[in-house]
Amino acid sequence: MRKRKKNIRRTIITIMLLCFSLLIGVEIYFGYAEKYKDINLEQLNTKLYIQAADKASIGKLQVNWQYMAAIDGVRYKNNFSNVTDESLIELANMFLEENSTSIKLKNSKYKLVELDDVLKKLSFSKSQKEKVYHYIDNLKYTGTQKDNLNDNSKQEFIKGIYPQAADIYDKYGVLPSLTISQAILESGWGKSDLSVKAHNLYGIKADSSWKGNKIKMNTSEYYNKKIKDEFRVYGSNEESIKDYGEFLKNNKRYNKSGVFAATQYLEQAKAIEKAGYSTVENDKGEEIYAELLTEIIQEQNLQLLDYECEMNYFKNNQ
Structure with missing residues (x-):
């Protein structure tokens, strides 16, 4: 009888310990689940x-x-x-x-x-x-739209340009967001005829100062109007990016419009438009180049690359 009571007591203690362990396990599980619950993208503006x-x-x-x-x-x-x-x-x-x-x-x-x-x-x-x-x-795939940054080909295009864009920033002060957004806009993500045939990512024309090869292509200068003009030919995309930085620096109108004084992409996009980099207009005859660049920058989170470059500067110079 005594042995039976002892077994019952042992069973009760075992059950209590199991229940206690289960409660602890449940608490840990829900604590972990709460801790790593995803951000509320549905409500986040x-x-x-x-x-x-x-x-x-x-x-x-x-x-x-x-x-x-x-x-x-x-x-x-x-x-x-x-x-x-x-x-x-x-x-x-x-x-x-x-x-x-x-x-x-x-x-x-x-x-x-x-x-x-x-x-x-x-x-x-x-x-x-x-x-x-x-x-x-x-939030790594979220820009102005939720989960819109998981297009591998577009992300690879950005990653491919970023190191040189960072160099352009260090050398000339042109923000990475502008260097990359202009390449995206002008070359259609590197798929335009001009970028494919001439490695010209920025639509830079072959003016009198250009001594290299040229190619004649159609271009949209105003709303719903195309003209034919000569553009610079490069041996690689890298050459195109390098020349883009030099083109801005060597043309006085970009300094005069405040491109190199600007420290933020909204200001710099406006300054590039003001300098006349592009004359693209909407159907009302309004210049929209800065607006187009801003949309790309915000959609693709390119301003976060500006942040990264700026933060790296302080970290590397402490």
């Missing part, structure tokens, strides 16, 4: 974050909108309806501060603040920080 980041960046340096969205996803528990215009601008400004050091980027008075430093200012816990990084990973 990416354009709002892009606009807020750009508003803070104009005249300064480029703020990363994805960092902002990931932070708000955590602090508002994925409820983006709690976000206000004021909270967005306040958050964007946390990524910028006046630069009192001798390390200046293109004579800017500002420097970028690293993500971890912003999270520290916000007193985020370790689990909150981990969730921020998880949310950033969720």
Whole structure:
């Protein structure tokens, strides 16, 4: 009888331990699931974050909108309806501060603040920080549209140009977002006749200063109007990108229009349009070149490459 009671007691203890272990397991599972729950893309207004980041960046340096969205996803528990215009601008400004050091980027008075430093200012816990990084990973294929950046051929085109675009920025101050967006727009992602036959990614014409080979092609100069003109021929896309940087630098009108003084892509796109790089117009006769470039930059997150270049500058010169 005593032995039987002992067995019953042992069974009860075993069951209790199993139940306790199960409860702990369930708690860990749901804690993990909550911790790594994806960002709420359905409610996230990416354009709002892009606009807020750009508003803070104009005249300064480029703020990363994805960092902002990931932070708000955590602090508002994925409820983006709690976000206000004021909270967005306040958050964007946390990524910028006046630069009192001798390390200046293109004579800017500002420097970028690293993500971890912003999270520290916000007193985020370790689990909150981990969730921020998880949310950033969720956004890797999202620009102005959700999950629109998973076209491998387009991403490969961007990656192929980026190293040289970064060099152009270091040498001349033309932002990577502009170098890449102009190549996309002018060459149709490297598929236009001019880019295929002549490696001319930027539609640069063979003016009197050009001593190399030429090719005659049709071009759209105004709305619904095409003309034939001579364009520069290059031996490779790399030659085309290099000449693009030199073309802008050697033509005084680009300096005069403020291309090299601009520190943010919206300003630089307007300056390139003002200098007359393209005369493309809409059906109302309005110049739309800067608008077309801006759409590409925001859709493809090219401004984040500007951020990357600028941040790398500070890291490499500490």
